[in-house]
Amino acid sequence: MLKINNLHASVENKAILKGINLEVNPGEVHAIMGPNGSGKSTLASVIAGREDYEVEAGEIYLDNENINDLSAEERAHKGIFMSFQYPVEIPGVSVTNFMKAAINETRKAKGLEDMPANEMLKLIREKSELLEIDRKFLSRSLNEGFSGGEKKRNEIFQMAMLEPKLAILDETDSGLDIDALRIVANGVNKLKSDANAVIVITHYQRLLDYIVPDFVHVLYDGRIVKSGPKELAHELEKKGYDWIKEAVV
Amino acid sequence: MELKEKLIASFMAFENTVDLNSPIHDIRSEAIKTFENHGFPTKKDEAWKYTSLNSILKHNYSVFPKHENTIAFNDVKKYFIHDIDSYKIVFIDGKYSSYLSQTTHDGIDVCLMSAALTKPKYRPIIENYFNTIASKDGLIALNTAFSQEGAYIYIGKNKSVDKPVQILHFSTGVEAALLLQPRNLIIVDQNSHLQIIERHQSLTDNPVLTNSVTEIFADKRAIVDYYKIQNDNENASLIDNTFIDQKQESVVSVHTFSFGGKLTRNNLNFYQYGERIESTLKGVTILGNKQHVDHHTLVRHTEPNCESHQDYKGIFGDAATGVFNGKIIVNKEAQKTNAYQANNNILLSDKASINTKPQLEIFADDVKCSHGCTIGQLDESAMFYMRSRGIPEKEAKALLMYAFSNNVLESVKIPELKQRINKIIATKLGVNIGFDL
Numbered sequence: 001m002l003k004i005n006n007l008h009a010s011v012e013n014k015a016i017l018k019g020i021n022l023e024v025n026p027g028e029v030h031a032i033m034g035p036n037g038s039g040k041s042t043l044a045s046v047i048a049g050r051e052d053y054e055v056e057a058g059e060i061y062l063d064n065e066n067i068n069d070l071s072a073e074e075r076a077h078k079g080i081f082m083s084f085q086y087p088v089e090i091p092g093v094s095v096t097n098f099m100k101a102a103i104n105e106t107r108k109a110k111g112l113e114d115m116p117a118n119e120m121l122k123l124i125r126e127k128s129e130l131l132e133i134d135r136k137f138l139s140r141s142l143n144e145g146f147s148g149g150e151k152k153r154n155e156i157f158q159m160a161m162l163e164p165k166l167a168i169l170d171e172t173d174s175g176l177d178i179d180a181l182r183i184v185a186n187g188v189n190k191l192k193s194d195a196n197a198v199i200v201i202t203h204y205q206r207l208l209d210y211i212v213p214d215f216v217h218v219l220y221d222g223r224i225v226k227s228g229p230k231e232l233a234h235e236l237e238k239k240g241y242d243w244i245k246e247a248v249v
Numbered sequence: 250m251e252l253k254e255k256l257i258a259s260f261m262a263f264e265n266t267v268d269l270n271s272p273i274h275d276i277r278s279e280a281i282k283t284f285e286n287h288g289f290p291t292k293k294d295e296a297w298k299y300t301s302l303n304s305i306l307k308h309n310y311s312v313f314p315k316h317e318n319t320i321a322f323n324d325v326k327k328y329f330i331h332d333i334d335s336y337k338i339v340f341i342d343g344k345y346s347s348y349l350s351q352t353t354h355d356g357i358d359v360c361l362m363s364a365a366l367t368k369p370k371y372r373p374i375i376e377n378y379f380n381t382i383a384s385k386d387g388l389i390a391l392n393t394a395f396s397q398e399g400a401y402i403y404i405g406k407n408k409s410v411d412k413p414v415q416i417l418h419f420s421t422g423v424e425a426a427l428l429l430q431p432r433n434l435i436i437v438d439q440n441s442h443l444q445i446i447e448r449h450q451s452l453t454d455n456p457v458l459t460n461s462v463t464e465i466f467a468d469k470r471a472i473v474d475y476y477k478i479q480n481d482n483e484n485a486s487l488i489d490n491t492f493i494d495q496k497q498e499s500v501v502s503v504h505t506f507s508f509g510g511k512l513t514r515n516n517l518n519f520y521q522y523g524e525r526i527e528s529t530l531k532g533v534t535i536l537g538n539k540q541h542v543d544h545h546t547l548v549r550h551t552e553p554n555c556e557s558h559q560d561y562k563g564i565f566g567d568a569a570t571g572v573f574n575g576k577i578i579v580n581k582e583a584q585k586t587n588a589y590q591a592n593n594n595i596l597l598s599d600k601a602s603i604n605t606k607p608q609l610e611i612f613a614d615d616v617k618c619s620h621g622c623t624i625g626q627l628d629e630s631a632m633f634y635m636r637s638r639g640i641p642e643k644e645a646k647a648l649l650m651y652a653f654s655n656n657v658l659e660s661v662k663i664p665e666l667k668q669r670i671n672k673i674i675a676t677k678l679g680v681n682i683g684f685d686l
Contacts, residue, residue: 045633048633048637049636049637050633050637051633052629052633071636071641071642072633072636072637073636073637073639073640073641073642073645075637076636076637076638076639077639080637081637081638082637084634084637086630087634088628088630088631088634088635090631090635090648090649090652091652091655091656092651092652092654092655092656092658092659093648093651093652098638098648101640101644101648102635102638102639102640103639105639105640105641105644106639109639109641141655158638162638162639
């Protein structure tokens with residue numbers, strides 16, 4: 001589904017990603033771990049199409065199509081979703097209206113009519129129950145005054161609404177208490193199928209107890225320096241990242 | 250002949266068309282002298298440093314209306330807030346259109362300045378209020394000299410007016426270039442409540458210059474909400490001079506939506522005379538091309554325990570330019586004043602610009618005054634956030650601009666008006682984002 005070849009990316013002439021290779025197949029969950037500043041969030045943003053990052057070399061393929069030159073919205077229309085570490089506040093635009101706009105713009109891009117209002121309402125009801133979101137919450141301005149947990153839950157609610165092919169969860173566990181973490185993870189697990197894939201970016205192993213990865217990759221200084229089964233996450237939790245750094249040097 | 254000379258020469262002819270026994274005959278004569286002395290403001294005047302009238306004064310304007318024109322309601326329906334019941338005072342090329350209007354004398358007066366200036370029963374009120382708070386500079390004096398027509402509204406004590414008053418000015422292009430000088434007088438007595446929506450609309454590409462003066466008197470505990478919709482075409486310019494006199498515990502708000510026009514200057518002046526008064530001045534400006542807007546606000550606090558809130562948002566694209574000059578004066582008697590002022594701007598292009606200047610003159614020592622102005626670009630992270638959810642760049646920009654202006658839009662108290670403004674914004678930004686903004 002996703003294939004990344006020798007990806008180099010920089011921001012303001014500072015190299016961040018220095019040759020990433022990664023392949024994610026349908027039905028798989030990949031965890032990307034690594035110390036602060038290793039390039040985890042940059043990788044997520046580059047896959048999602050953030051323009052501040054310059055791709056210097058390498059290719060990103062989605063279903064064998066090179067998406068290097070596609071805009072963020074075009075990538076979203078093709079089924080890439082990124083859950084933000086710091087979701088942005090949009091005053092005056094309710095969660096519901098924002099979702100209507102996102103879904104209908106995606107449909108428009110596919111040549112489809114707007115989703116009928118009753119269908120939209122049904123979908124909203126169904127997905128908000130999945131994330132245990134109160135209906136009143138949906139009429140509030142997007143992310144404005146939301147607690148950290150509410151913001152993250154709202155991100156996964158949006159993911160549920162948009163049903164992406166590839167979901168990238170960037171530090172979704174940060175700022176979550178244990179109950180919110182369980183709800184969020186439960187939501188992600190319920191959305192998982194043989195047809196879609198998830199990349200979980202996290203600093204800690206905690207989230208991976210709930211969203212169990214098939215593969216764990218360690219990102220360090222812009223490269224994936226180690227890959228392994230889910231046990232690798234436990235090892236990292238126990239030993240920290242220093243032994244990886246030493247191994248690389 | 251220069252416009253100034255033409256205007257002075259026209260005054261005699263004008264005087265012959267109006268009642269020389271009018272209570273304001275002396276005021277008019279005095280005013281034309283003031284105009285003769287001051288003339289039009291130039292960039293040498295501090296208050297006009299960033300706004301030049303040169304390009305709009307060069308036209309050979311017809312200086313007072315000659316023809317009575319008609320327009321079919323259906324052709325201009327879209328400029329009304331037509332989905333609510335309202336009083337309407339409509340002018341076409343400066344002349345009152347009884348056909349498009351709906352006035353009243355039933356317990357309140359919602360009618361015409363021309364009637365108020367000529368009929369004896371209004372004389373005491375005219376003598377008491379007319380031209381008493383308007384300042385005496387050149388442009389205002391010019392309006393005063395030629396004052397003849399406009400809206401006259403008198404709301405007696407303890408009346409909550411059941412529907413808003415819409416004041417609309419259309420110009421049809423019947424003159425090659427037209428100067429309009431509406432003069433409004435609005436008096437809201439104790440405990441009464443009034444809402445007004447005002448709009449100037451040119452229907453052709455012929456140049457129009459409107460030099461408007463409005464005096465508003467809000468007596469004790471009166472509530473007045475005034476909404477100005479400025480979305481005119483790019484050959485139309487507006488100089489709006491609004492003066493508000495507030496008495497004890499009155500609450501007055503003015504919202505100014507500046508979405509179009511070649512040059513728009515808003516001189517908005519609040520004078521507080523009493524305790525526990527609230528004044529609100531809010532504005533959203535969204536301009537492109539070479540349009541120019543200049544918001545000059547003044548709030549004068551003279552007595553204790555009063556508040557003023559100013560919140561102006563500006564979005565400038567292309568080569569559009571803006572000015573915000575917000576002056577707050579707190580007299581030394583006005584202790585416990587709360588005065589807030591914010592002016593936030595987004596520049597969408599390198600050629601767009603805004604000059605923003607807070608001016609605080611505080612002579613009392615126990616007050617809370619704050620001011621802040623910002624100039625920035627659209628937040629890139631927010632743009633990426635929305636685009637990553639499938640919302641294309643143009644629509645994402647529109648949503649962000651909407652979000653930016655939201656707290657001003659939120660305080661519009663007439664839902665149909667709020668909806669209309671949202672629609673104007675969506676149209677202006679060229680988006681249709683699947684739900685009503």
